[in-house]
Each structure stands twice: as structure tokens, then as C-alpha cells.
Amino acid sequence: MIESGEKERLKELLRERLIECGWRDEMKSLCRAYTRKKGRNNVTVDDLVHVITPKGRASVPDPVKAELLQRIRSFLASTAT
Amino acid sequence: MSSKINHHHQNDKTNGQIFPQPCPHLADFHARNGTKPFRAIQDCLHIKPPGGRAAIRRDSSEVPRCGVCGDSSCPRLYACMACAAVSCHVPPHSSHVAIHATKTSSACSHEIAVDVDRAELFCCACRDQVYDRDFDAAVVLAHTTSIIQSSKPENLRKRRRIDYRPWSPDLRERSLMVNNASPIDSMSSSNGDLPRGLRGLNNLGNTCFMNSVLQALFHTPPLRNYFLSDRHNRYYCQSKNGVRLCLACDLDTMFSAIFCGDRMPYSPAKFLYSWWRHASNLASYEQQDAHEFFISMLDGIHEKVEKDQHKPRRNGDCCIAHRVFSGILRSDVMCMACGFTSTTFDPCVDFSLDLEPNQGSSMKTSSTKTNHSCNCEADGMNSSQNCGISTLMGCLDRFTRPERLGSDQKFFCQQCQVRQESLKQMSIRKLPLVSCFHIKRFEHSSVRKMSRKVDRYLQFPLSLDMAPYLSSSILRSRFGNRFFPFDGDESNTLNEPSSEFELFAVVTHTGKLDAGHYVTYLRLSNKWYKCDDAWITEVNENTVRAAQGYMMFYVQKMLYYKASEKQGTS
Numbered sequence: 001m002i003e004s005g006e007k008e009r010l011k012e013l014l015r016e017r018l019i020e021c022g023w024r025d026e027m028k029s030l031c032r033a034y035t036r037k038k039g040r041n042n043v044t045v046d047d048l049v050h051v052i053t054p055k056g057r058a059s060v061p062d063p064v065k066a067e068l069l070q071r072i073r074s075f076l077a078s079t080a081t
Numbered sequence: 082m083s084s085k086i087n088h089h090h091q092n093d094k095t096n097g098q099i100f101p102q103p104c105p106h107l108a109d110f111h112a113r114n115g116t117k118p119f120r121a122i123q124d125c126l127h128i129k130p131p132g133g134r135a136a137i138r139r140d141s142s143e144v145p146r147c148g149v150c151g152d153s154s155c156p157r158l159y160a161c162m163a164c165a166a167v168s169c170h171v172p173p174h175s176s177h178v179a180i181h182a183t184k185t186s187s188a189c190s191h192e193i194a195v196d197v198d199r200a201e202l203f204c205c206a207c208r209d210q211v212y213d214r215d216f217d218a219a220v221v222l223a224h225t226t227s228i229i230q231s232s233k234p235e236n237l238r239k240r241r242r243i244d245y246r247p248w249s250p251d252l253r254e255r256s257l258m259v260n261n262a263s264p265i266d267s268m269s270s271s272n273g274d275l276p277r278g279l280r281g282l283n284n285l286g287n288t289c290f291m292n293s294v295l296q297a298l299f300h301t302p303p304l305r306n307y308f309l310s311d312r313h314n315r316y317y318c319q320s321k322n323g324v325r326l327c328l329a330c331d332l333d334t335m336f337s338a339i340f341c342g343d344r345m346p347y348s349p350a351k352f353l354y355s356w357w358r359h360a361s362n363l364a365s366y367e368q369q370d371a372h373e374f375f376i377s378m379l380d381g382i383h384e385k386v387e388k389d390q391h392k393p394r395r396n397g398d399c400c401i402a403h404r405v406f407s408g409i410l411r412s413d414v415m416c417m418a419c420g421f422t423s424t425t426f427d428p429c430v431d432f433s434l435d436l437e438p439n440q441g442s443s444m445k446t447s448s449t450k451t452n453h454s455c456n457c458e459a460d461g462m463n464s465s466q467n468c469g470i471s472t473l474m475g476c477l478d479r480f481t482r483p484e485r486l487g488s489d490q491k492f493f494c495q496q497c498q499v500r501q502e503s504l505k506q507m508s509i510r511k512l513p514l515v516s517c518f519h520i521k522r523f524e525h526s527s528v529r530k531m532s533r534k535v536d537r538y539l540q541f542p543l544s545l546d547m548a549p550y551l552s553s554s555i556l557r558s559r560f561g562n563r564f565f566p567f568d569g570d571e572s573n574t575l576n577e578p579s580s581e582f583e584l585f586a587v588v589t590h591t592g593k594l595d596a597g598h599y600v601t602y603l604r605l606s607n608k609w610y611k612c613d614d615a616w617i618t619e620v621n622e623n624t625v626r627a628a629q630g631y632m633m634f635y636v637q638k639m640l641y642y643k644a645s646e647k648q649g650t651s
Contacts, residue, residue: 044207044209
């Protein structure tokens with residue numbers, strides 16, 4: 001799936017959907033809040049990723065999940081021989 | 082596993098820009114590699130459309146993999162700036178890039194790496210992202226070059242337009258232009274009293290149904306602008322190669338003919354022939370239904386484009402016909418037992434409204450709706466109650482009111498898991514640019530094998546506010562302004578264009594079902610013109626108000642030019 005470029009396309013689609021529904025802005029504000037609390041110089045990218053990931057995973061809207069799953073399924077079906 | 086936190090990231094103000102101090106490893110990298118060490122990476126910077134995000138790839142089809150574990154699916158892969166080895170970084174589990182950084186050869190240190198998918202610098206020793214002006218400059222440069230490269234050739238290939246070259250006329254060309262041109266706005270009533278774009282259409286044999294709709298379309302602002310600005314060029318149209326007909330090209334021909342300034346009536350014979358080939362079941366000299374023709378024409382314009390460009394039907398962006406007329410209807414079916422509501426969205430190109438069966442039934446919950454311009458003496462909606470006259474807004478009220486589905490039409494409720502009696506309510510999720518209201522005056526009863534026409538008068542306003550019929554308003558009134566979770570859709574209505582519309586064309590029908598006549602009234606510069614096949618005359622507004630409206634065309638107020646009363650003033 002990676003080599004056909006499909007993963008890239010799906011990633012782009014997912015990015016678009018998550019931006020549309022405000023998920024990215026939500027994550028951004030969570031990051032800002034965390035950084036403010038910890039102090040700007042005491043935070044690393046790893047920290048942020050570690051903190052955001054569970055919240056992010058949980059808050060992906062269901063229709064977005066459904067759409068991506070649908071596309072992955074149909075891609076796999078179309079390339080199955 | 083805790084990451085090493087570097088306390089050296091202080092802020093440094095240079096030229097008013099706050100730039101973090103480089104970590105010692107980055108400073109060291111700079112020291113070893115000269116003043117512009119990142120320009121070398123320019124070749125590998127690929128800007129990916131559509132988001133324009135920068136990525137690092139040695140060639141565009143490269144799939145980066147971690148040199149240690151061979152994994153290509155981890156979220157963050159880093160390429161070492163010194164030796165281009167790719168490693169993954171998955172804290173807290175493993176960090177192959179950190180292991181790589183400990184390798185030091187004599188010439189260089191392997192501490193600085195770049196994120197391959199995001200083009201961001203990473204210091205493996207500090208385990209954190211670092212920032213560098215030179216690197217950022219390289220990314221910006223790559224962005225700019227990609228924009229320059231991608232714009233023109235793309236357009237050339239897809240749209241087959243010529244390269245833009247600025248031009249200004251020389252003396253000979255200038256005199257040619259002046260001698261062969263006539264100023265447009267020389268209408269100080271010298272060119273007759275008719276504004277540009279008014280031209281009669283000859284009746285080719287019961288074709289008044291076609292003429293009337295065409296007149297309305299010629300003056301539909303977004304459609305007129307589209308064709309007059311050459312957005313569909315009949316000489317370059319692709320689908321004509323071969324036998325395929327293109328209704329849009331024929332329409333383009335007619336737009337040119339109608340707006341050229343010639344006042345002799347035009348015969349749309351070629352278009353009629355093309356339309357017959359498209360809608361062969363309607364090809365005859367019998368009188369046809371104007372609304373059916375309208376739908377068939379929009380379909381014909383759409384069909385051509387769909388084959389061409391594979392554009393999705395989403396939001397009606399597929400063709401000019403849908404971009405102008407397509408809206409979205411929302412249908413809610415609510416189970417009366419448990420309250421579970423099932424919602425569907427359907428696109429529509431017009432609104433077909435029923436006339437009430439008996440007079441006076443247009444009085445309902447009108448008090449919550451806004452006022453509209455009405456001819457009756459009394460104010461607002463009360464007037465329709467008093468006069469018992471059917472109004473367009475009354476029909477819209479009827480269209481959007483909750484309707485009980487009869488016991489023979491029980492709907493399967495997903496929550497109750499049985500068929501229950503339900504309530505159905507329509508509302509408008511998205512308004513089109515141009516709303517066409519079709520009044521169902523022709524009733525065909527297959528049961529009694531007869532058809533009849535409903536002649537009852539319908540009053541319609543010149544200005545219409547569709548806000549009360551939007552899904553947001555209907556839902557709010559249903560829930561009584563209580564807070565309830567909007568599904569993601571509804572918040573978009575905040576970005577909805579205005580809901581105010583202006584009337585610009587009315588197609589009327591007089592006579593009986595089988596022997597009748599269609600006439601169109603057009604509103605231009607606040608004057609009304611009657612278009613009766615080949616005859617165009619100016620009429621009084623009251624004549625129009627008294628006419629029997631069959632199809633009314635409203636355009637969004639912001640697209641409607643209310644030209645000044647006096648023509649010729651600029």
C-alpha cells in the first residue's frame with residue numbers, strides 16, 4: 001500500500017478531513033495549553049507527542065474513521081489477487 | 082525513558098524576529114559545515130501538493146525506511162545530515178536515530194537529522210526539534226520554486242488556454258478597434274428602450290415552453306456571466322470531436338446571439354435539434370412542460386461535463402448548471418414512539434411546491450416567520466390569513482412543515498426495530514445561488530386517468546428571505562432553542578451565504594392543460610419586460626404580480642445588480 005502511493009493519498013485525505021472537522025485545531029490548542037503549563041523551554045516534541053497521542057486517537061470523529069476504513073478496505077479488495 | 086531536556090534554548094532577538102539559540106550540537110554542525118550547510122539539501126526538498134508540505138526525498142518515488150529495522154511505517158523517520166542514513170524514532174520504545182547519533186567519524190558528527198516527512202530539523206543528542214534560519218530559508222525557496230513551476234504548465238495542459246502575454250494595441254490596431262466598435266452604454270434611449278440582452282425568440286411549433294425557460298436562463302446572472310465571459314468556448318469544446326452533441330455549446334451560441342445587440346427575433350432551431358437528440362422521448366411538435374424542459378436541459382449540460390473532467394458531484398461543483406442551481410435538501414423522519422430521527426440529504430436543482438388544495442389553509446404557525454413584501458393591505462403574514470390568498474411563502478411553509486406519515490406508510494425505526502408511525506419534515510440544508518420554484522399546477526392522476534390544471538392564483542414577492550426554511554431554523558424551532566448536539570454539518574451554516582433572494586424571472590402559463598401558452602417576465606434594471614416568443618414589451622410591475630406564476634426564479638441578493646433607474650449614467 002505504501003509503494004503504490006496509496007498510503008500517501010490516504011494520509012492526505014485524512015489530513016484534510018481532520019482539518020475540516022476541527023480536530024487539528026483542537027490538538028493545537030491542547031499542545032499550547034500543555035506548553036504553557038510546563039514552560040516553553042521545558043517541553044520537547046517527544047513530550048508533546050506522548051501527551052497528545054491518546055487524546056488525539058480518542059477524539060477522531062467516527063465518520064472520519066469510517067470513511068478511511070472504507071477506503072482502505074476497498075483498496076485492499078481492489079489489489080487482492 | 083525520560084528525554085534529555087536542553088536548557089540552552091533561550092530566545093535571541095535579531096531584526097525583531099525571535100529566534101531560539103541553537104543547541105550546542107547544531108552550532109557545532111554549522112561550524113563544521115560552512116555558512117550555508119543546508120542549501121545542499123535543496124535538491125531533495127519536494128513540495129507535495131495539495132497541502133504544499135515539504136518532504137525530503139532523494140527522488141520523488143523514494144520510500145524511506147529505517148536503516149536499522151527496515152520499518153517504513155513509523156510516524157517519524159529522520160535522515161542524518163552527515164551521511165543520509167535514515168533511522169526511526171519511536172520514543173519511548175526505541176530510537177534508532179539516537180543510536181546512530183552516537184556514531185562519530187573523524188570528519189563529522191551525526192547528531193543533526195531532518196524529519197523526512199515534515200522537513201524539520203532534529204537534534205539527536207538533545208532529543209528535540211531545533212530551528213535554523215538557513216534551513217528555513219531553503220524550505221521557503223523550495224516552496225516558491227514549486228509554485229512557479231507548477232502553475233502554468235498544469236493550466237496549459239488541462240485547460241488548453243494560451244499563455245498570458247501582456248498586450249497593448251499599436252496605432253493601427255487602436256484605430257481598427259475604435260472604428261469597428263460601438264460603445265455599450267450609449268443607451269440614452271437612442272437604441273430603443275430595451276436594454277442589452279433582450280431579444281425575441283421565434284416559436285418553431287409549440288416551442289413556447291422552451292422559449293420561456295430560455296429567456297429566464299439568459300438572464301440568470303451567474304449563468305449569463307459564465308457564458309459571456311467565455312468560460313465555455315464552443316470552438317474549443319472537447320466533446321464535440323466525434324458525434325457527441327454538447328448542449329452547453331449550443332447555449333453558448335445562443336448567448337452570443339442574444340447579447341450581440343441585434344433586435345431581430347432569433348430562431349433557436351439548432352438548439353432545439355440538439356435538445357431533441359438529448360431528450361428524444363420529448364422530441365415532437367407537441368407542447369411540452371416547461372419545467373420538464375428545464376430539468377432536461379440542466380441534465381444535458383451536466384452530462385457533457387461529467388464525462389470530461391471526472392469531477393465529483395459533491396456540493397454540485399461538477400458543472401455550471403449545478404453550481405448555479407444545485408442546493409441540498411434535508412429530510413428528517415422522526416419516530417413518534419421513541420423520538421429517534423433519521424436524516425438524509427439529497428441534492429436538488431429546484432423546489433417543486435404544491436398549491437394548497439383549499440383556500441385559507443395557508444394560515445398556520447406564521448407568527449414565527451419573518452415578514453415579506455405582500456400586496457395585501459394588512460401587515461405581514463396576517464394578510465394571507467385574512468385574504469385567503471395563496472402565497473409563495475405559504476407554499477414554502479407547507480413544504481417545510483412536519484407531516485405525519487400515514488399508518489400505511491409506517492417507517493422502520495432503527496431504535497424501536499419495528500415500523501412505527503413517523504413525522505417527516507423537509508428543510509433546506511444548503512441554498513443554491515439561484516432558486517427555481519416550480520408550482521405544481523399540473524396534476525396527473527394515474528388512478529383516475531385524468532390530468533387537470535390548477536389555475537389558482539399564487540402571490541409571490543419580489544424579495545424573498547429563505548432563512549426560515551433553512552435546516553438551522555427548522556431544527557431550532559423543533560427543539561425550542563434548547564441546546565442539543567449539532568452533527569458536524571450544521572456548524573457550516575454559519576458560513577452560509579446570505580439567505581436573501583431577489584426575483585428576476587417569472588415563467589407563466591395561461592390557458593388549459595393541453596392548449597396553453599408560456600410567457601416569461603424578466604426584471605432588468607428594475608423594469609419588467611414581457612417575453613412572449615418573438616415579442617418583447619415593457620410592462621407594469623402589477624401586470625407581473627397578477628400573472629399566474631408557474632416557475633419563479635430568484636437569485637441571491639448579492640449576485641443581483643440593481644442598476645440605477647437612469648440608464649446611461651456611470
